[in-house]
Amino acid sequence: SQQGEEDPQALSIQEGENATMNCSYKTSINNLQWYRQNSGRGLVHLILIRSNEREKHSGRLRVTLDTSKKSSSLLITASRAADTASYFCATGAGNMLTFGGGTRLMVKP
Amino acid sequence: DTAVSQTPKYLVTQMGNDKSIKCEQNLGHDTMYWYKQDSKKFLKIMFSYNNKELIINETVPNRFSPKSPDKAHLNLHINSLELGDSAVYFCASSQDWGGGNEQFFGPGTRLTVL
Numbered sequence: 001s002q003q004g005e006e007d008p009q010a011l012s013i014q015e016g017e018n019a020t021m022n023c024s025y026k027t028s029i030n031n032l033q034w035y036r037q038n039s040g041r042g043l044v045h046l047i048l049i050r051s052n053e054r055e056k057h058s059g060r061l062r063v064t065l066d067t068s069k070k071s072s073s074l075l076i077t078a079s080r081a082a083d084t085a086s087y088f089c090a091t092g093a094g095n096m097l098t099f100g101g102g103t104r105l106m107v108k109p
Numbered sequence: 110d111t112a113v114s115q116t117p118k119y120l121v122t123q124m125g126n127d128k129s130i131k132c133e134q135n136l137g138h139d140t141m142y143w144y145k146q147d148s149k150k151f152l153k154i155m156f157s158y159n160n161k162e163l164i165i166n167e168t169v170p171n172r173f174s175p176k177s178p179d180k181a182h183l184n185l186h187i188n189s190l191e192l193g194d195s196a197v198y199f200c201a202s203s204q205d206w207g208g209g210n211e212q213f214f215g216p217g218t219r220l221t222v223l
Contacts, residue, residue: 043212086150094207095165096165097154099152101150102152
């Protein structure tokens with residue numbers, strides 16, 4: 001099974017609302033990364049949080065990491081239609097990055 | 110300037126054929142990767158090369174053979190294509206190897222095997 005699993009698998013919200021996506025993983029990690037994939041495109045790196053960090057911000061993005069629960073969340077505040085995409089968490093351990101199955105976010109104008 | 114580029118973008122071919130996908134990065138990175146994304150959007154690592162040396166080979170059938178002529182290029186050759194090979198293949202690169210690095214992805218190659 002995938003190391004990282006996102007929840008929910010799909011999320012539909014109105015523009016201006018906040019979107020929260022969760023990621024759970026099974027084994028110890030060095031870091032956790034979030035990526036965005038627009039339809040028909042490659043993945044784009046959003047943010048990296050190290051295992052000794054608890055929270056990180058980047059613009060409208062807020063990522064939390066709870067290593068005791070082996071989980072992370074990505075919060076997108078004040079969402080826009082352009083945020084419509086799939087969001088993937090990826091866990092870094094050893095020399096590999098392992099991706100989850102993604103959350104498909106739709107932001108309706 | 111395209112950071113990670115792949116060709117072709119689309120590839121439609123018959124079962125049993127042999128095909129190649131090319132990847133180039135102009136970021137000066139040491140490490141390159143091939144990923145396969147299936148119809149359910151799961152992204153799985155296939156290979157990783159660091160400075161032209163293979164460092165990850167994730168139980169991929171030996172019909173798949175990566176080749177890295179230099180650290181800016183990582184090509185993927187697939188022999189005897191099967192229906193199950195239909196997927197989107199992504200090339201990526203990172204500054205060096207290790208799970209702690211941001212990866213930069215190409216636009217993907219959508220392979221359809223008929």
